[in-house]
Amino acid sequence: MRGSRMNPDRRTRSIMSVVIVMGLCCFFYILGAWQKSGTGRGDSIALRVTKETDCTILPNLHFETHHSMGGVNPLIMNNKVFKPCHIRYRDYTPCQDQNRAMTFPRENMTYRERHCPAENEKLHCLIPAPKGYVTPFAWPKSREYVPYANAPYKSLTVEKAVQNWIQHQGDVFHFPGGGTMFPNGASSYIDELASVIPLADGTIRTALDTGCGVCLINPYFNHLLP
Secondary structure, eight states, X not given: OGGGSOOHHHHHHHHHHHHHHHHHHHHHHHHHHHHHTTOSHHHHHHHHHHHHTOOOOOTXXXXXXXXXXXXXXXXXXXXXXXXBOOGGGTTOOGGGOHHHHTTSOOGGGGGGSOOOOOGGGOXXXXXXXXXXXXXXXXXXXXXXEEEGGGSOOOHHHHHTTTTTSOEEETTEEEOOSOTTTOTTOHHHHXXXXXXXXXOTTSSOOEEEEEETXXXXXXXXXXXXXX
16 A cells, blocks of 8 residues: 555655764764863863963961050950949930939020030949849830830820820830820821822822921831831
8 A cells, every 4th residue: 555655755854864863963972072171262261361360379478467456466355344333323324314414504405405424424334224124025016015124114104194105004114006196006197198198109208297396207118117
């Protein structure tokens, strides 16, 4: 039957294809062996560059320190030990010392300004922790709670009770995050700003709200305010 025999043209093409494939395999094999031998042009260029950029170590180099502080090598300095300050300094903040601030004039609210102590007034001791001081809470709990023992004063909870910024609850201070500024939370306040300022289209990225002594910078894409 005619269909059972292979066409001579197709048989010739098959033989040629096999020969071509075998030829290519032999060519790439020989090419790879030649490149691996190190006699190729790329290898000779790399060898020449390596020789030209060869790193030579100068004989007069040494790596000991040439600097000292007052003739003392800083690498072998002894640690300076600071003793604790007197207990009366447990609430001491150098540049915000209330007793020292009251000695400045009242004109132009000068006594309210920041006044840091002079060099001869600086303390060289460690400020003692309040009695009962405990390790602060880890984040994110520390964002809303602070141990009362670490700052044992309730005056702020009384002065700002109406504004609800801080609450004294047992052995902790709680910061609700609402108050007069954000009675319904920060997200609600941001939505209120967006109702009068075109925040959604991206033309305004930052809104500055000032009033009642409070200044708030509100990034549009940062809904979690610190």
